[in-house]
Amino acid sequence: MSLSTSDRSLVELVIRRLNVMRPLSSEARASLEYALLEGLVRAGASEDLISEGDPVDSVRVVLSGWLCRYKTLEDGRRQIVNFIFPGESCDAHAFLLPVMDHSIATMTPVVYAEIKRARFESLTMSDRSLAEAFWCETLVNNAIQREWAINLGRRTALERVAHLFCEIFERLRPVGMVDGNSCVMPVTQMDLADATGLSVVHLNRTVQELRATGLIVLRDRTLTINDLDALKDAALFSPNYLQLYRPD
Amino acid sequence: MSLSTSDRSLVELVIRRLNVMRPLSSEARASLEYALLEGLVRAGASEDLISEGDPVDSVRVVLSGWLCRYKTLEDGRRQIVNFIFPGESCDAHAFLLPVMDHSIATMTPVVYAEIKRARFESLTMSDRSLAEAFWCETLVNNAIQREWAINLGRRTALERVAHLFCEIFERLRPVGMVDGNSCVMPVTQMDLADATGLSVVHLNRTVQELRATGLIVLRDRTLTINDLDALKDAALFSPNYLQLYRPD
DNA sequence: GTCGCGGCATAACCTAGGTTAAATTAGTCG
DNA sequence: CGACTAATTTAACCTAGGTTATGCCGCGAC
Numbered sequence: 001m002s003l004s005t006s007d008r009s010l011v012e013l014v015i016r017r018l019n020v021m022r023p024l025s026s027e028a029r030a031s032l033e034y035a036l037l038e039g040l041v042r043a044g045a046s047e048d049l050i051s052e053g054d055p056v057d058s059v060r061v062v063l064s065g066w067l068c069r070y071k072t073l074e075d076g077r078r079q080i081v082n083f084i085f086p087g088e089s090c091d092a093h094a095f096l097l098p099v100m101d102h103s104i105a106t107m108t109p110v111v112y113a114e115i116k117r118a119r120f121e122s123l124t125m126s127d128r129s130l131a132e133a134f135w136c137e138t139l140v141n142n143a144i145q146r147e148w149a150i151n152l153g154r155r156t157a158l159e160r161v162a163h164l165f166c167e168i169f170e171r172l173r174p175v176g177m178v179d180g181n182s183c184v185m186p187v188t189q190m191d192l193a194d195a196t197g198l199s200v201v202h203l204n205r206t207v208q209e210l211r212a213t214g215l216i217v218l219r220d221r222t223l224t225i226n227d228l229d230a231l232k233d234a235a236l237f238s239p240n241y242l243q244l245y246r247p248d
Numbered sequence: 249m250s251l252s253t254s255d256r257s258l259v260e261l262v263i264r265r266l267n268v269m270r271p272l273s274s275e276a277r278a279s280l281e282y283a284l285l286e287g288l289v290r291a292g293a294s295e296d297l298i299s300e301g302d303p304v305d306s307v308r309v310v311l312s313g314w315l316c317r318y319k320t321l322e323d324g325r326r327q328i329v330n331f332i333f334p335g336e337s338c339d340a341h342a343f344l345l346p347v348m349d350h351s352i353a354t355m356t357p358v359v360y361a362e363i364k365r366a367r368f369e370s371l372t373m374s375d376r377s378l379a380e381a382f383w384c385e386t387l388v389n390n391a392i393q394r395e396w397a398i399n400l401g402r403r404t405a406l407e408r409v410a411h412l413f414c415e416i417f418e419r420l421r422p423v424g425m426v427d428g429n430s431c432v433m434p435v436t437q438m439d440l441a442d443a444t445g446l447s448v449v450h451l452n453r454t455v456q457e458l459r460a461t462g463l464i465v466l467r468d469r470t471l472t473i474n475d476l477d478a479l480k481d482a483a484l485f486s487p488n489y490l491q492l493y494r495p496d
Numbered sequence: 497g498t499c500g501c502g503g504c505a506t507a508a509c510c511t512a513g514g515t516t517a518a519a520t521t522a523g524t525c526g
Numbered sequence: 527c528g529a530c531t532a533a534t535t536t537a538a539c540c541t542a543g544g545t546t547a548t549g550c551c552g553c554g555a556c
Contacts, residue, residue: 053488071398073484079398096384101391101489135383136344142386143349145393150319150327152400153445157543188503197401202543204505236321240301241349405513436533450513452535 010063010086010111011036013175017087020174021140022133031123032130036061036113043110049090051103059120060090065110066186070194071102080195082144083107083168087175092120092134108186136243143241152197155236160196161206162235165216169225170239185223210234258311258334258359259284261423265335268422269388270381279371280378284309284361291358297338299351307368308338313358314434318442319350328443330392331355331416335423340368340382356434384491391489400445403484408444409454410483413464417473418487433471458482 014036015029024032040063043049049060052071067084081102084090090104095117115123124131147167151160172183193203210216215231217224225231232238262284263277272280288311291297297308300319315332329350332338338352343365363371372379392415399408420431441451458464463479465472473479480486 069394071394073398073402075484077398077402079401081394081397093383093387096380097387097391097491099488101491102394132344135341138386138390139341139345142390142393143345145390145397146317146319146329146350148397149329149393149400150321150325152397153327154321154325190503199544200504201506201545205543208505236323240347243345243349438533447514448534449515449536453513456535 007037007040007063007111011113014061014063014087014113017175018130018133018137021136022129024129024133025127028123028127028130031127035115035119035123036063039114039116041112041114043106043112045106045108047106049104049106050100052100054100055098056091056094056100057117058095059092059115059117061113061115062086062088062090063111063113065112066107067104067110068107068191068195069102069104078194079197080191081148082141083171083195085168085171085175086177089134089137092138107191140241140243143243147241157196157198157202157206158209159235160198161192161203162210162215162231163237164192164196165210165223165225166228166232166235166237166239167242169223169228170242170244174244181226181228182222182224184221185218186221255288255311255359256285259361262309262311262335262361265423266378266381266385269384270377272377272381273375276371276375276378279374283363283367283371284311287362287364289360289362291354291360293354293356295354297352297354298348300348302348303346304339304342304348305365306343307340307363307365309361309363310334310336310338311359311361313360314355315352315358316355316439316443317350317352326442327445328439329396330389331419331443333416333419333423334425337382337385340386355439388489388491391491395489405444405446405450405454406457407483408446409440409451410458410463410479411485412440412444413458413471413473414476414480414483414485414487415490417471417476418490418492422492429474429476430470430472432469433466434469 011033015024015033018024018032019029041060043065049067050056062084064086067090068080069082069084070078070080072078084104090112091100094100124134144167151163155163168185169178169183172178177183189203189207190200192207193200196203198206207216207218210231211218213234214226215234216226259281263272263281266272266280267277289308291313297315298304310332312334315338316328317330317332318326318328320326332352338360339348342348372382395415399411403411416433417426417431420426425431437451437455438448440455441448444451446454455464455466458479459466461482462474463482464474
């Protein structure tokens with residue numbers, strides 16, 4: 001695939017983000033950059049990249065676009081169990097288990113880098129900090145999954161939606177994808193409903209309510225949060241679980 | 249702490265279980281066994297072993313008893329986000345992140361082995377299969393967490409409770425803790441409610457319903473599943489996500 | 497242009513599950 | 527054994543959120 005300047009800067013972004021998780025040696029950064037640039041792939045919106053039951057033999061690192069992990073029940077009920085944002089990897093280490101337990105779909109057009117298992121393992125085995133950075137990502141993912149459990153199990157509709165907006169905003173911020181108090185929101189209300197365990201109708205009602213109270217503006221696929229602290233209060237949102245900042 | 253014959257057999261059980269995840273070398277088994285026997289600790293029921301916000305510097309491996317991971321909201325709402333059963337480890341690798349994002353509490357008296365971070369890391373660095381076995385555990389945990397998301401977000405009360413019973417049964421089976429079609433159920437309905445995102449009253453109603461249809465008997469802290477396949481159907485339960493059996 | 501379709505919005509109605517309260521039973525500590 | 531307390535059960539009532547339906551808007555295909 002042909003490389004553009006913007007692809008290169010996206011790769012920089014991934015590396016900068018991993019570097020925040022664990023400081024990477026310059027060799028690690030260089031070899032990862034090389035591997036990423038070599039495996040660039042583009043995909044359209046609403047494509048399944050991998051489905052529940054599929055075996056895995058590569059790692060995908062997202063450079064741009066939004067994806068989601070989801071599971072479905074036999075009768076069609078669908079639950080989005082997590083989003084995947086630029087800079088994050090799809091299935092680091094998933095190849096350690098025989099098959100996928102969930103599916104991954106694109107929600108927008110995406111650019112990602114695909115690294116074959118053998119290549120990925122030789123990268124991480126030759127540099128401990130790189131291995132740890134990817135593992136940290138997996139651990140944070142696990143923490144996000146737990147937060148979603150309490151979101152789905154114990155928060156009201158309003159709190160859930162507010163919480164999701166806070167989380168999206170805070171996860172997009174460190175990869176430079178928020179602009180002031182706004183960020184893109186390139187997904188349908190159907191998707192938001194599937195992520196919050198609500199029906200589309202009630203999701204819509206809830207968004208109306210958040211608009212009416214002036215907490216957010218959601219228009220033209222853009223989310224604007226007028227008062228982030230107030231939204232966090234409404235959501236009972238506490239960002240610790242995202243582990244965005246190392247203490248040291 | 250003094251060792252009993254039964255402690256030794258519990259340690260065997262942990263090692264057998266990890267060995268199913270990844271075949272372990274005999275040296276790995278021996279050194280792990282030694283580390284486990286050295287760190288035995290007992291705790292009573294309803295004790296917090298570690299709380300949200302605490303730093304972590306050891307790994308606990310459960311030999312007997314039930315624990316749960318939970319999160320709470322400021323106003324007291326509580327969500328149990330997962331159970332921890334004998335043979336499983338509490339927080340393998342959690343020390344890679346600065347602090348805990350959730351709390352872990354005992355639900356019954358427990359026996360566990362505590363391995364300090366440095367010891368754990370030297371164990372896993374000297375044997376790749378051991379490291380992979382523990383990582384697989386973390387990955388399966390992640391998969392369970394996703395299944396809980398769809399459980400909380402998209403299943404009805406009856407399906408949720410039935411699903412939880414199926415999961416508990418299937419997770420206890422490989423560690424020899426089911427007897428025919430029965431297993432212990434040493435937790436209160438309050439706990440089951442917090443795990444399924446229901447109120448205690450409705451949890452009770454739902455259990456009554458499962459009893460009335462003859463699917464289960466729940467009495468004297470013992471769960472008996474009369475027809476496991478029927479219960480799985482009622483729950484839309486599919487055990488893939490537990491990755492209990494390696495394909496090979 | 498207009499046909500068709502996907503996404504958003506709103507209304508009317510309904511039900512699964514929450515809440516409150518009180519009775520019953522089981523367990524624990526003297 | 528009796529006194530407390532924690533856990534279960536049941537009942538009455540209520541509300542958050544689901545369901546069904548309908549209209550509207552914007553957009554791509556032709």
